[in-house]
């Protein structure tokens with residue numbers, strides 16, 4: 001490596017890869033193989049007992065996936081990363097990696113619908129309880145912490161409220177209580193927000209969204225900030241002998257690994273929860289996410305600019321009740337967005353249409369460029385009704401808690417010509433007028 005620290009656009013093309021040593025291939029090869037031939041008996045033993053790093057079986061590690069892992073770790077400034085089959089797998093395994101039955105998580109109540117379900121309905125069946133708090137006041141996190149709390153979980157830009165949290169205030173609370181702060185940075189992307197620069201310890205991503213960027217593949221990533229002391233007494237799995245690996249102690253082995261630093265969280269995640277639950281990412285999908293990452297900053301610059309213009313255009317319309325986008329001066333999160341998201345407040349906004357649910361329905365069915373579907377972060381513009389689709393599985397009370405409203409429409413703004421996007425919305429408003 002050169003002694004120069006490369007900029008983001010250079011790193012998104014190059015970090016974590018050297019040209020293939022066998023063939024010189026410039027693009028990252030797709031190592032579509034389940035298994036890897038062992039050089040000899042001694043290597044097989046060393047790799048399988050993790051005395052040395054190497055490949056044995058693609059459920060646990062694969063060279064194509066590893067380039068993706070190295071690249072995202074470089075882009076976010078982490079010590080290591082793990083690729084998984086989906087963003088949901090990334091979040092679920094992250095929580096399992098630091099909790100036992102009887103433990104608790106404190107989470108912001110403004111969460112992606114799937115994460116909301118994981119915390120409120122699924123994890124409690126396994127004895128892991130989540131206390132949801134209003135993240136607008138960071139002290140709400142402090143008030144919810146008990147002796148059993150093992151993590152704080154927030155999203156960079158909450159959904160569908162499009163809220164921004166005071167990360168540094170929440171990080172100070174987490175640190176004071178010896179707890180890791182986990183940030184779902186899917187809506188932020190490593191280009192707009194680097195969680196570890198603001199005190200977070202672990203970040204998770206749905207790579208499905210902006211990282212892939214083309215709506216082709218489901219995948220997830222976990223990044224280890226390498227900045228948390230897992231030997232603080234709350235996490236015995238890191239500091240006591242692991243019977244699954246001949247009794248080695250994770251913290252002793254990976255707490256300060258030569259050349260990498262503190263990689264204990266991400267290695268244990270791979271060795272326990274990727275190995276045992278098996279939510280591994282296909283190397284082909286890893287390749288597509290690497291293709292996506294190559295243009296992440298370029299797409300985001302365009303998407304953020306388009307979103308800002310659409311937000312201002314919507315705000316000026318008499319048939320729009322409200323617009324939620326932290327890039328607007330009218331947003332209660334404007335100051336926080338200026339501080340934490342100076343390159344732009346993301347490419348997702350919600351608005352309330354006058355005329356309620358009926359008009360929202362007609363509007364969504366009338367767009368010609370915006371596609372009505374359940375996804376975000378595509379280069380193509382998307383439109384959805386959160387109360388029916390992304391948060392449709394929640395009860396009415398849960399929807400209210402998560403900030404979902406009947407008149408609410410969500411846009412994920414793509415890279416199309418802005419004049420075409422404004423034309424499309426304008427004709428959809430006209431077609432849906434009472």
Ligand SMILES: *Cc1c(COP(=O)(O)O)cnc(C)c1O
Pocket residue numbers: 086087088089112114115155159184186187205206207208209218219220376
């Ligand atoms: C989509 C999404 C997830 C879940 O990711 P999948 O790849 O769909 O499993 C988690 N968090 C956020 C913020 C998301 O948008």
